Amino acid sequence: MNVRYGYKASAEQFPPRQLLGFSVSAERHGFDTVAVSDHFQPWRHHGGHAPNSLVWLGATGERTERVTLGTSVLTPTLRYQPAVIAHAFATLACLNPGRVWLGIGSGEAMNETPAIGGEWPKFRERSERLAEAVALIRRLWTEERVSFEGRYYRVVNATIYDRPEQPVPIYIAAGGPKAAALVGRIGDGFICTSGKGEELYRTLLDALAHGARAAERDPAQISRLIEVKVSYDHDADYAREACRPWAALALSAEEKGGTEDPIEMERLADAAVDRAHTRFIVSDNPDEVVAKVASYVDLGFEELVFHFPGDDQERALAQFAADVLPLMRERWG
Numbered sequence: 001m002n003v004r005y006g007y008k009a010s011a012e013q014f015p016p017r018q019l020l021g022f023s024v025s026a027e028r029h030g031f032d033t034v035a036v037s038d039h040f041q042p043w044r045h046h047g048g049h050a051p052n053s054l055v056w057l058g059a060t061g062e063r064t065e066r067v068t069l070g071t072s073v074l075t076p077t078l079r080y081q082p083a084v085i086a087h088a089f090a091t092l093a094c095l096n097p098g099r100v101w102l103g104i105g106s107g108e109a110m111n112e113t114p115a116i117g118g119e120w121p122k123f124r125e126r127s128e129r130l131a132e133a134v135a136l137i138r139r140l141w142t143e144e145r146v147s148f149e150g151r152y153y154r155v156v157n158a159t160i161y162d163r164p165e166q167p168v169p170i171y172i173a174a175g176g177p178k179a180a181a182l183v184g185r186i187g188d189g190f191i192c193t194s195g196k197g198e199e200l201y202r203t204l205l206d207a208l209a210h211g212a213r214a215a216e217r218d219p220a221q222i223s224r225l226i227e228v229k230v231s232y233d234h235d236a237d238y239a240r241e242a243c244r245p246w247a248a249l250a251l252s253a254e255e256k257g258g259t260e261d262p263i264e265m266e267r268l269a270d271a272a273v274d275r276a277h278t279r280f281i282v283s284d285n286p287d288e289v290v291a292k293v294a295s296y297v298d299l300g301f302e303e304l305v306f307h308f309p310g311d312d313q314e315r316a317l318a319q320f321a322a323d324v325l326p327l328m329r330e331r332w333g
Helices: 016-028 053-063 082-095 109-116 123-142 177-186 198-214 236-241 244-250 262-271 273-279 286-299 313-323 325-332
Strands: 004-009 033-036 068-071 100-104 146-149 154-158 170-173 189-193 223-232 281-283 303-307
Touching (some): 004 016, 004 325, 016 033, 016 053, 016 313, 033 053, 033 303, 053 068, 053 082, 082 100, 082 123, 100 123, 100 189, 123 146, 123 154, 170 177, 177 198, 189 198, 223 236, 223 286, 223 313, 236 281, 244 262, 262 273, 281 286, 286 303, 286 325
Parallel strands (some): 004 033, 004 303, 068 100, 100 170, 170 189, 223 281
Antiparallel strands (some): 146 154
């Protein structure tokens, strides 16, 4: 297995230019990938951020030379129409040949409903929309003149005039077995996040393989990406405290209760701040970090995108690149 190591550009936490600087720094420190989140609204109203990922990726492509660039994740079904995403990522790939991938998911209400002004669809509809969006995007990337009449989307005589020689890989996020089976049927890659228990990942990967075989595809040809939440620092207390801005990740589904308002999400997260660290690998020992990440590699994840929670991203990047990345490259390539 040839493992790749990425940096999660947290657009919910930082303004666009500062986030761009961190991503340039990640390339300089030897990371292979930059994955940016796509939020219309952040997790926090006070001090939160939500730069547009499409604009941001264009700027980041011009400031970097080697890293691959993608979204983790964007929703191409509601506030973004799939033909618009096909157009944007074709242009992005022309500007950055061989360096672009599209990470998508069925979305969350906080980001979609304020922009579309409608009701949040049930999972079945969101899944159907996602599958239809992927089919339309792929046709627009491979055919010169497309007329498409789907259940949710329609285009007539549409052409994307500037597109790369090879279509952009489409990675799809999944948090449950039905979504993972869809990834197996139509995705080039699979995206999930760490800290949820080995049994769930085995269930997701089994569903992915089942979906792939049902579509007469080889599961081994589907890339597996996981966002690994890590707070590593030479100071163990600092590492734990650095997790506090991400307390929302420690909330259960019941606690969130379908919250759509950043102000309310901020209130809920502040009440859970003392357990913010529970979703992260928190350590001052590089060998311990590698050992804990190894469980994901052993499951078959070969693309590791590291999410560092603290405000001092330069500190996190420098220490992780100096202490942890060399051990990982020695072990996994």
